[in-house]
Amino acid sequence: MTVFSGIRNMRPAIARVLLISACVTIPFLGCDSLNPAFVTLLDAETANALASIDNGTGPIIVTFINNAQIEEQTLAYMLANLDGLSSIASDSIKPAVRMRLLVTYQDGTEASFQYAVGTAELVEVTDFAESVVSNVVFPCDVVQVELDPDRPIEVYIPVEIAVYELVEATGVGGAVTTEFEIRERIAPGFQALEVDDVDEDNYVTLQRNFAPGDTPAPVSPYCGSVVAFVLEGEFSVPFLTGEDDSPSYDRDDESTVAGVGGRYRFVTEIK
Amino acid sequence: MGTRKFTQSMLIASAIGGLLLAVACDSGTLFNPAFVTTTSGGYVPLTPGPRADFVLVRCVNDTGQNARFVVAIERESVRLDDDGEPVIDDGVIVTEPTIESVRIQTRAASPANELSTLFPCSTSAINRVGLGENLLSSDTAVFVGGGDVGQPGGVGISAETLSPLSRVPDEGPSNFNCGDTVIFRAIADTRVAGGVRLESFLLPGAEQPSIFTGPNTFVNYQEFLESQAQTSDE
Numbered sequence: 223m224t225v226f227s228g229i230r231n232m233r234p235a236i237a238r239v240l241l242i243s244a245c246v247t248i249p250f251l252g253c254d255s256l257n258p259a260f261v262t263l264l265d266a267e268t269a270n271a272l273a274s275i276d277n278g279t280g281p282i283i284v285t286f287i288n289n290a291q292i293e294e295q296t297l298a299y300m301l302a303n304l305d306g307l308s309s310i311a312s313d314s315i316k317p318a319v320r321m322r323l324l325v326t327y328q329d330g331t332e333a334s335f336q337y338a339v340g341t342a343e344l345v346e347v348t349d350f351a352e353s354v355v356s357n358v359v360f361p362c363d364v365v366q367v368e369l370d371p372d373r374p375i376e377v378y379i380p381v382e383i384a385v386y387e388l389v390e391a392t393g394v395g396g397a398v399t400t401e402f403e404i405r406e407r408i409a410p411g412f413q414a415l416e417v418d419d420v421d422e423d424n425y426v427t428l429q430r431n432f433a434p435g436d437t438p439a440p441v442s443p444y445c446g447s448v449v450a451f452v453l454e455g456e457f458s459v460p461f462l463t464g465e466d467d468s469p470s471y472d473r474d475d476e477s478t479v480a481g482v483g484g485r486y487r488f489v490t491e492i493k
Numbered sequence: 494m495g496t497r498k499f500t501q502s503m504l505i506a507s508a509i510g511g512l513l514l515a516v517a518c519d520s521g522t523l524f525n526p527a528f529v530t531t532t533s534g535g536y537v538p539l540t541p542g543p544r545a546d547f548v549l550v551r552c553v554n555d556t557g558q559n560a561r562f563v564v565a566i567e568r569e570s571v572r573l574d575d576d577g578e579p580v581i582d583d584g585v586i587v588t589e590p591t592i593e594s595v596r597i598q599t600r601a602a603s604p605a606n607e608l609s610t611l612f613p614c615s616t617s618a619i620n621r622v623g624l625g626e627n628l629l630s631s632d633t634a635v636f637v638g639g640g641d642v643g644q645p646g647g648v649g650i651s652a653e654t655l656s657p658l659s660r661v662p663d664e665g666p667s668n669f670n671c672g673d674t675v676i677f678r679a680i681a682d683t684r685v686a687g688g689v690r691l692e693s694f695l696l697p698g699a700e701q702p703s704i705f706t707g708p709n710t711f712v713n714y715q716e717f718l719e720s721q722a723q724t725s726d727e
Contacts, residue, residue, distance in 0.1 A: 280537035280707055283611070283714050287721055308575050325605075333605035335598065355595040357714075359549065359609035446537060446708030448717055493713045 280446030282364050284323065285357040287450055288316045288339040290486060293458035299469065304380060306343040316340045317457035317484065318378035320412070321438070322370040328363035334370045339453075344380040346410060367449055368440035374414035375437065377457060377483045383408045384470040386462055402465050405473060413483050430480045436487035448493040455486030537707035542672015542698015545711035546615035548622055549673070554599035554606040555680040556689050561636040561647060562677060565594035565628050565657075566612050567621040588617075594626050611714065614671035622675050623657025624691065630656070635679045637689055648687060650679065655691040672698025 292300070292315060300315075301307055307315060318340030326332050338354045369375070386402040393399055415431035424434065438451045460478045462470040471478045541547040552562040570591040572580040580587040599606050612619055625632025630653040639647020658675055660667035669675060674696035682690035 280710050281609070283710055285714070285717075287718075289721065310573075327604050329604070331600075331602065331605055333600050335608075355597070355610060357611050358597075359551070359611060361604055361607055446710050448710060448714045450717060452721070491717070493717050 280362065282360045282362060282443050282445060283357055283448045284325070284360060284367055284443075285448065285450050286321070286337040286339050287356070287452040288319060290317050290319070290453050290455045290457055290484070292317060293456050293484070295461060296458045296469075299459075299461075300344075300380060304344070307341075310341065310343065314341075315344070318342065318345045318380075319375065319453060321375040321451075322373040323438075323451075324368050324370040325360060325364055326366045326368075328365055334373070337451075340378070345378045346380075362445035364443060364445075366440055366442050369438045374416070375432075376412040376414055377431075378410070378412050379408075379459060379483060380410050381459060381469050382410060383459060383482070384462075384466055384468060385473045386465060386470060387473050402462065402472065415483055415486065416480075419480075428480050429477065429485075431483055432486055432488075438488045439490045441490060441492060443492060450491045450493070452489040452491060453486055454489060455484060457484040459483075537705055538701060538709050538711055540672065540674035540696040540698045540701055541611065541711040541715075542670070542701060544672075544703050544709065545715045546613060546671055547611040547711060547715070548614055548619050548669070548671060548675060549609055549611055549711070550597075550622060551609040551674055551676045552597045552599055552607065553676060553678040554601070555678060556601075556637050557681055558601050558638040559647075560599050560601075560606075560679050561639060562597040562599065562679070563594060563624055563626055563632070563634060563636075564597055564610065564677070565592055565623060565625060566619050567592050567628060567657075568612075568614070568617045568619045570617055590620065592627055609674075611711070613715075613718070615715075618660075619671065620661050621657045621659045622669065623652065623693075624655055624677055625652035625657075628652075628657045634677075634691055635689065637679065637687075648689075650687050650689045650691065652691070654685075655693055658693065658695070669695055670697070670699065674698070 297312060297315065301312060316339070318338070320336060320338040322334050322336045324332060324334045335358055337356065337358075339356045340354075342354055384404055385406040385408060387405045388400050389403050391399050391401055417432045417434055417437060418426045418430050419428040420434060421427050426433070441449050443449050458481075459469040460471040460482060461467070462472060471482070473479065538545075541549050548566065550564050550566075552560075552564065554560040554562075567590050569588040572587045572589045574580050593612070595610060597608050597610060599608050612622075621628055624634035630651070632652045633649035634652035634655060635650045636647030637650055655677070658669040659665070660669060676694040676696070678692045678694070680690050680692065681688060684690075
């Protein structure tokens with residue numbers, strides 16, 4: 223009998239014999255040592271039992287990098303008026319930004335994770351310091367990472383903003399003049415960053431904090447990848463020229479109101 | 494089937510099986526990559542070292558409930574004066590220990606019951622790593638059963654049973670290094686107060702191979718951070 227006729231004779235049982243021989247001839251390894259993808263070819267039932275073996279192909283690192291700057295006038299005002307910044311080099315002060323990413327695993331499980339980056343000394347809200355995390359390492363398999371649609375990206379406005387309204391006033395002799403009257407003072411706090419308004423032809427009708435398409439794009443990473451959401455842009459608050467040296471705006475100035483918090487874009491990188 | 498035929502069949506099967514296994518040892522396609530890595534290394538890294546300068550802190554939640562781990566490290570940082578400049582004493586830059594803490598929110602069920610985070614250790618040494626806001630035994634190490642970060646609730650489990658890992662010379666022999674993975678595990682245990690037991694484990698980076706056939710995620714991450722720093726400098 224030749225080798226080839228031997229193979230032909232045993233063909234009906236070859237798959238199981240191969241698997242058994244692999245497990246038997248290397249008893250010190252056991253079937254757990256085999257790749258589930260390979261075992262599937264021979265015995266789907268055994269493969270299912272091995273499929274739960276943990277993290278065989280490397281973790282996935284999802285990181286949030288904050289490269290945003292602070293606009294010059296805003297930074298000067300913050301340095302002059304906020305305690306706790308004096309011991310920090312001014313060029314290393316970063317706006318405090320947080321966002322929530324939704325991670326979908328291979329088995330359909332979804333979980334959302336909050337990322338927060340920036341200079342924690344800017345923020346009076348305690349949960350920011352508690353949640354400052356810029357990288358999370360996930361076990362495989364992650365199918366998709368995307369911005370949580372239920373939670374906005376937020377920036378912390380660390381200074382009070384005065385809101386004015388232009389009103390008409392009647393002076394002595396009945397002369398009508400206009401002047402700004404303060405209507406509101408907005409306390410420091412997180413503010414949602416929003417995407418520009420567009421019309422039906424996708425032309426921007428009102429510029430806000432992100433251009434359409436500049437928010438984090440959904441990513442489907444391979445195991446072992448580094449996924450980076452890099453924030454670029456500039457944090458700023460408005461100053462109502464001639465009226466107030468502190469952060470302030472005219473509440474009827476729609477474009478200024480829409481731009482409070484600054485202008486940003488996300489670059490999504492996979493390595 | 495006669496004895497001779499059976500022996501022949503088994504020999505042929507073993508030869509083919511052995512050939513496949515031999516091929517698989519090189520390619521990693523037959524063996525489970527996790528098995529290859531843990532026994533002989535070389536497929537994917539399990540810990541940052543020795544080529545990536547991070548301490549990886551891995552939180553494993555086996556409580557069956559949501560759990561928020563309070564992970565803290567202590568590192569030597571340069572002391573800055575009121576103008577943000579380094580303090581220099583006798584020509585030597587003065588350093589001081591500072592603590593950084595993060596919350597790692599894990600879910601009740603796999604796979605989201607396990608998450609990790611990386612602390613860079615190339616620019617300033619990490620001297621202690623543990624659970625609890627200030628690495629004190631009186632701190633809360635894990636909040637079990639609560640909501641998400643920023644939401645109230647959860648039963649606080651004390652860090653008193655879990656001493657921080659240290660590489661401070663005054664505190665005895667070093668028990669971790671840059672490049673290592675520190676694993677903190679919270680596990681349901683009705684025999685202990687609070688019903689949750691805490692454990693820590695160490696995967697030494699120095700014992701890991703330095704060359705992998707799969708992606709070295711930690712080295713890739715380090716290179717990415719370095720490229721970002723260069724971009725900022727330009």
